[in-house]
Amino acid sequence: MITVHHLSNSHSHVVLWLLEELGEPYEIVQHQRDPLTARSPESLRAIHPAAKSPTIEDQGAVMVESTGIILYILETYGKGRLRPAPATAEAMQFFQWLTFIEGSAKGPLLQQYGLGRLPPEDPVRKMGEDTAKKVFTLLDDALEGEDTIVTGQFTAADIQLTFFEELLEGSGRIEAFPNLQRHLAAMRQREAYQRAEAKGGPVGLKQLMSGVANRARG
Ligand SMILES: N[C@@H](CCC(=O)N[C@@H](CS)C(=O)NCC(=O)O)C(=O)O
Structure with missing residues (x-):
């Protein structure tokens, strides 16, 4: 086991x-x-x-x-x-978002803590904030009009995304991303x-x- x-x-x-x-x-x-x-x-x-x-x-x-x-x-x-059928457009979406979360989204989120110590006009801070906004917006846009990150089906990518949303909420930034906020609220209702x-x-x-x-x- x-x-x-x-x-x-x-x-x-x-x-x-x-x-x-x-x-x-x-x-x-x-x-x-x-x-x-x-x-x-x-x-x-x-x-x-x-x-x-x-x-x-x-x-x-x-x-x-x-x-x-x-x-x-x-x-x-x-x-x-909890995953789409292999060799489909949905499988491509699934692998993309499943790996995107730890690979591209979490780093910019955690980086915000260090960047917040720099003056607002610092170019490194500005670049980090722009990257974070772009990456979080990509996820938020992918959920526009959808209940799940892979079109039409609940998958393990929703589970991985939910933990990212918990971090975004914990950092006080989720309100700017209403689709991520809605997705998190819905996932918390799942019995599992x-x-x-x-x-x-x-x-x-x-x-x-x-x-x-x-x-x-x-
Ligand atoms: N990229 C790793 C990140 C793992 C990670 O940082 N986990 C945190 C918990 S959310 C942890 O172990 N923190 C305790 C520590 O670093 O001492 C993964 O996806 O598994």
């Missing part, structure tokens, strides 16, 4: 949620973030030197990186569910999302991120 090393208030909620959607049994090993720094504990580093969440164990091996883990789970346990929270604890990024930002300000 697959083991999910679940870090409190973190990206591994996505793996629990995906397994809940698939009805696949799994075991959870809970790890707690450091209450002051929010970093992962030594118990997670003992499983994999990346010390990152999500981390899974299966087939006697350990794996990190959420996008790879999602693809591995779909390939191993999905039986064709709620079962994952019941087993792994609340995602709770809003509270976590405001706590970290307050401590950084001293």
